[in-house]
Amino acid sequence: MTQTPTWTRPHLLTLEALSSQEIMAVLDTAEALKEVSTRSIKKVPALRGKVVVNLFFEDSTRTRTSFRLAAQRMSADVVDFSVSTSSVSKGETLIDTARSIVAMGVDAIIIRHRSSGAPEVLSRLVQCSVINAGDGSHEHPTQGLLDLFTMREACRQRGKKISDLHVAIVGDIANSRVARSNLWALTKLGAKVTLVGPTTLCPSAFAEFGVQVTHDFDSILGEVDVINMLRVQFERITSAAFPSVREYSRYFGLNDERLKRCRADVLVLHPGPMNRGLEITSAVADGEKSAILRQVSNGLAVRMAVLYLCIGAGQFSES
Amino acid sequence: MAAEDVAQTVRQISQEILAAGELMSGAPLALVGIRRRGEILAQRIAAAIVAQTGRTLEVGALDITMYRDDVVGNRSIIIPMGTEMNFRIDNRAVLLLDDVLHTGRSVRAALDALMDFGRPRFIRLAVLVDRGGREYPISADFVGRRLEIPDESRVRVSLKPIDSDDAVVVDSAAPAAAGVRP
Known part of the structure; x- marks a missing residue:
């Protein structure tokens, strides 16, 4: 490999934890992916067969839609999990909700939650990628x-x-x-x-x-x-x-x-x-x-990049 | 291959392309190089064609990262470079270029990527080096140099300006870079 790939993380929880090289890696990836949205076929097969769940405990239209479109443009399947219609309103905890979703075989959970640190806790307890879509007043x-x-x-x-x-x-x-x-x-x-x-x-x-x-x-x-x-x-x-x-x-x-x-x-x-x-x-x-x-519009490219980096395939055999 | 051999090989491929009637007459021609070194080849061969015929043609660069299937299960991700094709490929004669033809997987990915941009009249393939070892039923129409080397050998192509010099080197003992497929 002549290039120096710089991304090995399965999760995106905070920007505090990222190095400047990792931040630039996301921006460069987003720049490469921006072109996809200008095509007549606005889709690449990079995440074909992957399943992404939008788990939003707070209202959101733009971020949720943006993540959904981003996942679709990368050919992933998307499930929108709406809290008001879910078991959470029956008293189920965040972790139980997430674990039962993961048990159905998902590759990434995109979570928005009113409590700071919720995505971090979740990332330690589930076997899939966790992407923070906003946690309390902590990070977005x-x-x-x-x-x-x-x-x-x-x-x-x-x-x-x-x-x-x-x-x-x-x-x-x-x-x-x-x-x-x-x-x-x-x-x-x-x-x-x-x-x-x-x-x-x-x-x-x-x-x-x-x-x-x-x-x-x-x-x-x-x-x-x-x-x-x-x-x-x-x-x-x-x-x-x-x-x-x-x-x-x-x-x-x-x-x-x-x-x-x-x-x-x-x-x-x-x-x-x-x-x-x-x-x-x-x-x-x-x-x-x-x-x-x-x-x-840039948000869409950035979220495509984040999904690709966190759940996309690993290193390739030929450069 | 040293720099002068690479230059000679590129000249030879250019001549073969110029002699190919289907590419040089009829549908408008586009040269599309697979990033990164196929893109350099596309630029060089396009320059040769323009110099000899004065004919206008389009040159594009294709990033196939999002279409690849030759993945090793390792969590170090390649940062894509993006595709740059500022022309429509519908009804064009497309000449796809890459530096090394090995398993055929990159070319398969490139064909799928091109399909997402439209429906070319036809696609032909030119490579600097064909080293054998095909895993998919793909063959090149224009080949600079054919190498018969063991599967575990690795062919390294250097092209300016990405690399400091033009060269093709075969690492025979090579367990190449770490993480590369056995």
């Missing part, structure tokens, strides 16, 4: 990877590298698994990261991650290459984190007026779903700096 590795992929695409057009970037992650950092996955991946690849949000949602303790923390969005507008706007997660915010939606929007919302003070080539990201008019205005979300829909 495929979102982090697709954000990175989108940034790398933009870098290429601008003649830059990810390590040249200054990325602002704005909003509800404390409750955001997207923020954590972004943070790990970006710092591993050498980008500069600034976290922005109200003190209640963006505690200064995050400086321990080796990033900057600020509560003044306006102060960094002119310096950043990428602004990743997070959704205000009302379902996770337990106390009064900010006085009013209008006040939040005024200090931390991305609008045209703020965008004008940014660099001309700034890239705007949002993991979705958006609260239009709250953290981001429609004009910005649908504007020319926005890569929000590119993120969604």
